[in-house]
Amino acid sequence: MPSDIRIKICGLSTPETVAAAAESGAAYVGFVFFPKSPRNIDLATARELALDVPNGVAKVALTVNANDVFLDQLADTVPLDMLQLHGAETPERVLAVKARYGLPVMKAIGIADKGDLPQIEAYEAVADQLLIDAKPPKQAVLPGGNGLAFDWTLLAGRKYWQRPWMLAGGLSAVNVAEAVQRTGARQVDISSGVESAPGVKDIKLIQDFIAAALA
Numbered sequence: 513m514p515s516d517i518r519i520k521i522c523g524l525s526t527p528e529t530v531a532a533a534a535e536s537g538a539a540y541v542g543f544v545f546f547p548k549s550p551r552n553i554d555l556a557t558a559r560e561l562a563l564d565v566p567n568g569v570a571k572v573a574l575t576v577n578a579n580d581v582f583l584d585q586l587a588d589t590v591p592l593d594m595l596q597l598h599g600a601e602t603p604e605r606v607l608a609v610k611a612r613y614g615l616p617v618m619k620a621i622g623i624a625d626k627g628d629l630p631q632i633e634a635y636e637a638v639a640d641q642l643l644i645d646a647k648p649p650k651q652a653v654l655p656g657g658n659g660l661a662f663d664w665t666l667l668a669g670r671k672y673w674q675r676p677w678m679l680a681g682g683l684s685a686v687n688v689a690e691a692v693q694r695t696g697a698r699q700v701d702i703s704s705g706v707e708s709a710p711g712v713k714d715i716k717l718i719q720d721f722i723a724a725a726l727a
């Protein structure tokens with residue numbers, strides 16, 4: 513497996529786990545702003561965490577169908593490098609968010625079957641990055657971070673995408689090598705797979721995942 517894989521650890525909420533991710537080689541750290549999530553943090557906490565992130569590690573804020581009032585507060589409070597839109601934001605909304613905040617936007621796209629693939633092309637025209645994730649089950653409370661993988665063979669033989677993209681969904685230290693090999697992903701994103709309980713990140717699991725992804 514190539515060693516230039518870029519890794520995002522999502523849903524961090526403590527200084528210790530942010531430091532572990534950065535020191536182990538993560539390229540991105542993600543903060544979740546979604547009240548129903550066990551990973552949700554408030555703006556003041558996010559600001560403190562973000563201020564300690566070393567240069568060169570991108571600070572990503574994950575929101576779900578957030579309005580401008582919340583995004584204004586977020587952008588004013590937390591030093592950020594990227595916004596991750598993880599809801600039903602339309603391509604037009606992606607463009608509006610990019611224009612309003614002047615930050616790169618990564619749009620998450622849920623994949624369950626081949627019928628979901630055309631969305632990728634719709635968003636690659638407007639987003640700076642794409643997050644190709646498992647589509648949540650119908651009754652799921654969370655639109656992401658469910659620890660579920662999708663059928664990676666759906667991405668085999670895909671056309672070349674113009675935007676950088678990340679693979680997400682059900683990754684772990686055990687399966688990341690196979691996931692990268694099957695999909696050709698150069699970037700990977702993980703949340704549940706580095707937790708000891710929902711919302712509780714585990715430093716050893718973070719270190720093991722990053723080592724496995726970079727091996």
Ligand SMILES: O=C(O)c1ccccc1NCC(=O)[C@H](O)[C@H](O)COP(=O)(O)O
Nearest residue numbers: 522549656657658659681682702703704
């Ligand atoms: O993680 C959450 O709680 C969350 C809440 C609302 C929307 C998205 C959320 N997570 C999305 C992520 O970026 C995850 O890293 C991605 O879906 C992969 O999650 P996992 O399968 O748990 O590794």
